[in-house]
Amino acid sequence: MATQVLSGGALRGDAPGGINPVGIMPGFVTRDGVTVLEREPAVRNPEPSRRYYFYMMAPAIITLAAISLYPFFWLIWMSLHDVDVMAGDKWIGLKNFERLFTRDTKFSNGWLLLIQYSALCLFFEVVLGVLIAVLLNRSRWEKVLVTVFLMPMMMAPAIAGLVWYYLYNGTFGWYHWFMQSVGLLGETSILGSPSTAMIGLVLVDIWQWTPLIVLITLAGLKRVPRDQLEANMVDGAGEIRNFFQVVLPNLYPFLLIGILLRFMDNFRFIDSVLILTGGGPADATNILPVYLFDVSFQYFKLGRGAAIALTLLVVTIILGMFLVKIFDSPAARNVGRTEG
Amino acid sequence: MFYVPKNAIYKRIPRRKFLELGGGVATALGAGSIAVGLSSVVTRNPVQAASSDDAKWKQYSGTKLVFMSENTPPSFAIRENLKPFYDLTGIEVEILTDDLPVVQQKVGIDLRSGKADFHLNYVQDKPIGAPFADYFANLNDFINDDTLPQDPDGMGADAWFENFLDACGTMYTRDRLIAFPYDSAVACTFYRQDLFEQHSPDFEKEYGYRMEFTNDTTWKNVYEFAEFFKKLRAAGQDVPYGYAQHQGSFAWTAQLDIQRLMFAHGQWTEFDVDDKLGSKEPGPTRWGDEASVFLMEKWKELADVAHPDNLANDTLQLNTVYQAGQIAMQVQYHEFAASIEDEKTSRAAGGKTAYAACPKGEASWIKNGGQAVNGTNCGIGGIGINNNASDDLKRAAYLFSVWSTSKDTQYNVLKGVGGTPTRKAVMDMPGVKEARQRPTDMPNALTFDAVYDYGIKDPHFVLGPKIPEANEYYQIILTEVQKCLSGQQDPAATCESIRDQVDDLNDI
Numbered sequence A: 001m002a003t004q005v006l007s008g009g010a011l012r013g014d015a016p017g018g019i020n021p022v023g024i025m026p027g028f029v030t031r032d033g034v035t036v037l038e039r040e041p042a043v044r045n046p047e048p049s050r051r052y053y054f055y056m057m058a059p060a061i062i063t064l065a066a067i068s069l070y071p072f073f074w075l076i077w078m079s080l081h082d083v084d085v086m087a088g089d090k091w092i093g094l095k096n097f098e099r100l101f102t103r104d105t106k107f108s109n110g111w112l113l114l115i116q117y118s119a120l121c122l123f124f125e126v127v128l129g130v131l132i133a134v135l136l137n138r139s140r141w142e143k144v145l146v147t148v149f150l151m152p153m154m155m156a157p158a159i160a161g162l163v164w165y166y167l168y169n170g171t172f173g174w175y176h177w178f179m180q181s182v183g184l185l186g187e188t189s190i191l192g193s194p195s196t197a198m199i200g201l202v203l204v205d206i207w208q209w210t211p212l213i214v215l216i217t218l219a220g221l222k223r224v225p226r227d228q229l230e231a232n233m234v235d236g237a238g239e240i241r242n243f244f245q246v247v248l249p250n251l252y253p254f255l256l257i258g259i260l261l262r263f264m265d266n267f268r269f270i271d272s273v274l275i276l277t278g279g280g281p282a283d284a285t286n287i288l289p290v291y292l293f294d295v296s297f298q299y300f301k302l303g304r305g306a307a308i309a310l311t312l313l314v315v316t317i318i319l320g321m322f323l324v325k326i327f328d329s330p331a332a333r334n335v336g337r338t339e340g
Numbered sequence B: 001m002f003y004v005p006k007n008a009i010y011k012r013i014p015r016r017k018f019l020e021l022g023g024g025v026a027t028a029l030g031a032g033s034i035a036v037g038l039s040s041v042v043t044r045n046p047v048q049a050a051s052s053d054d055a056k057w058k059q060y061s062g063t064k065l066v067f068m069s070e071n072t073p074p075s076f077a078i079r080e081n082l083k084p085f086y087d088l089t090g091i092e093v094e095i096l097t098d099d100l101p102v103v104q105q106k107v108g109i110d111l112r113s114g115k116a117d118f119h120l121n122y123v124q125d126k127p128i129g130a131p132f133a134d135y136f137a138n139l140n141d142f143i144n145d146d147t148l149p150q151d152p153d154g155m156g157a158d159a160w161f162e163n164f165l166d167a168c169g170t171m172y173t174r175d176r177l178i179a180f181p182y183d184s185a186v187a188c189t190f191y192r193q194d195l196f197e198q199h200s201p202d203f204e205k206e207y208g209y210r211m212e213f214t215n216d217t218t219w220k221n222v223y224e225f226a227e228f229f230k231k232l233r234a235a236g237q238d239v240p241y242g243y244a245q246h247q248g249s250f251a252w253t254a255q256l257d258i259q260r261l262m263f264a265h266g267q268w269t270e271f272d273v274d275d276k277l278g279s280k281e282p283g284p285t286r287w288g289d290e291a292s293v294f295l296m297e298k299w300k301e302l303a304d305v306a307h308p309d310n311l312a313n314d315t316l317q318l319n320t321v322y323q324a325g326q327i328a329m330q331v332q333y334h335e336f337a338a339s340i341e342d343e344k345t346s347r348a349a350g351g352k353t354a355y356a357a358c359p360k361g362e363a364s365w366i367k368n369g370g371q372a373v374n375g376t377n378c379g380i381g382g383i384g385i386n387n388n389a390s391d392d393l394k395r396a397a398y399l400f401s402v403w404s405t406s407k408d409t410q411y412n413v414l415k416g417v418g419g420t421p422t423r424k425a426v427m428d429m430p431g432v433k434e435a436r437q438r439p440t441d442m443p444n445a446l447t448f449d450a451v452y453d454y455g456i457k458d459p460h461f462v463l464g465p466k467i468p469e470a471n472e473y474y475q476i477i478l479t480e481v482q483k484c485l486s487g488q489q490d491p492a493a494t495c496e497s498i499r500d501q502v503d504d505l506n507d508i
Helices: A009-014 A050-079 A095-102 A105-136 A142-154 A157-168 A174-181 A197-221 A226-234 A239-268 A271-276 A288-297 A302-327 B015-040 B053-058 B073-080 B083-089 B100-112 B125-135 B164-169 B193-207 B219-234 B251-264 B290-304 B315-323 B334-340 B391-404 B407-416 B424-428 B443-455 B470-485 B491-505
Strands: A004-006 A034-036 B064-070 B092-098 B120-124 B180-192 B329-333 B353-356 B378-385
Touching: A050 A302, A095 A302, A105 A142, A105 A197, A105 A239, A105 A288, A142 A197, A157 A174, A157 A197, A157 A271, A197 A239, A197 A271, A226 A239, A239 A302, A271 A288, A288 A302, A288 B100, B053 B083, B064 B073, B064 B100, B064 B391, B073 B092, B073 B180, B073 B407, B083 B092, B083 B391, B092 B100, B100 B120, B100 B125, B120 B125, B120 B391, B125 B164, B125 B378, B125 B470, B164 B180, B164 B378, B180 B193, B180 B334, B180 B391, B180 B443, B193 B219, B219 B290, B219 B329, B251 B290, B251 B470, B290 B470, B290 B491, B315 B329, B315 B334, B329 B334, B334 B353, B334 B443, B353 B443, B378 B391, B407 B424, B470 B491
Parallel strands: A004 A034, B064 B092, B064 B120
Antiparallel strands: B120 B378, B180 B329, B180 B353, B180 B378
């Protein structure tokens, strides 16, 4: 195919149809086999002033400030006050934080439980999600099964919580009856004992959110380079070795996205926890977001609630940044590239 | 204003079109605002003291009100039958219902933010009344206003069942009245009479007295009934557990559950304050004293012979357990009798269940030198008026408060969906007296002897603790008692932990 390389002046007037009429990007090969190397408008626009940029950005900045920055600063303000509409807000400095860090055992316990809950959910969801995705990948029933697996994820967490509340119910719950029949439970239901309630919550989260990991992993599996797989097989690798040496490293950035999403969700979604246990029994499932909800909207201690929310926000941002940094690491970026 | 290339491929919006679009958006926003605003429209036709009752009822015709209520039978029934009120007043009322914790949040946010999205609020005595008492209008102002219609049976304490007006209407001061009693849930004992009669001979052989429930049945007897049934189960007999507690996730009813035992023994209360009035500064709590530790030990002993899923049994779930025939006895709120007597859903229906007062204190368990009583507590749901609303809206809301708590309305609810009246006069309405005996078409009336004729009266009735931090207090009780019942801490440590947290809560 003959390739005509256009540049500079050619684009200004010589090309059929005038100058690069639809804004073809440099490097693009047109139907006529012309490779566009650069694009220069016939008339250069004057360099916009700084005020021009300001006007352009102002709506976005104002909107962002209204929906994000203002509540953030308001949260900080509340955390430093005893918030009371009738008596008036009273400045109390760092007292809310002092209380949290010195004598509020529910706060420290809430953190520990949140970490435990998130870690258990993430571990099982990632392991099961990858396993299910590998089994589904390129199987004959992939599309049908993926649709079926995705159904729990489509359910609102509050509805999922209600469904499982009834399934776990000690009087008429089918899962309770089943677990009792196979000897996993005694007469106490899974949510009725401090030693098993957390397991009950984790199972619900796994049921609902493993499909997300399946979906993300399946997307990753489609992008595993065949040449790497074939090269590894030429070197004598079997299915399992191939999985660990080629597939899994290639899934790395995809799994990181999944972990990041699930991690953030676990810090935010408390619908099913509120419905299933409300944080009990004996605070066994009183993860920090549930405690935050209670403090703010059951006890209406908005100042203390703001202090808890602020700590949660800071930790979430730090951990999020940490995960993004891993995501941005050379190891993650190089995945999928064939060396040499 | 901005540079636009001559050959720009996007479509220009002419100035006229832009103005048209802007106008359309503004119109839509305006219409939306009006639609939202319509929920609180108020119109007024001035009346005087000498005006007719009809004119007084109609003075706010055309007004729209919103009532945020718990999903209780009266609210459902009244929502389905608002036409008589509309015919009487010309006022439209939108009744929104939800679970109590949600109502508490919504009402709390509305009141504390200075708004009046809900002009009328369900004032569940302690969970809503105690924390938000200052945000409700003083109903005394309306009772004494001769330009407003009043109920012919009166709105004073004598018109309601004993202690009911104090329970939901009086918080911290007698100068203000924040709610009228709208519905009630009073604790009493539900027990399987058929099983008690069947096993009484065997029980008597072992314990030396008949297995029956009277006003003198004590908590010690309850323990022995439960122990007896548990032994039968252990011996392989197909019998239910004897007893179960409300120690599930609903903190308020978990607190009420243990409160009944505590109050029954020497009228023990959490604070040294007037129980009917409550206090914003209740002072040091009594939790941790000898009586509380001893009774916590007894509570744990009771739990050990009770239904094993106690920590999952909140109020509704406990009732389900009883309906399913898994327990022979429960201390439950009398509004649940209708569900127990429903043969479609309950194995305890059909005359198997009898109703009695709450268990009495056991003399040998009293450590504070007080009296043994049938410790009975309640949730008296009031109807209150948001003080943030305008004066006219508050007056219009008062009309609904009067109508919704009237004798006729309560009687219709009792007949229709099984309400729980708060007005004494309802007892004299046709058929109510007869309905107290089987067969009955008002199953809740089967509890009236135990509740209205006995349990709610002094010295058995306990109303508190009315403190602004009531909801956090309940959560502390629930958590620590659950730790005790699950064996994570002993009764003494439980009471001490409660004491420390409650005193910290009240800035002691």
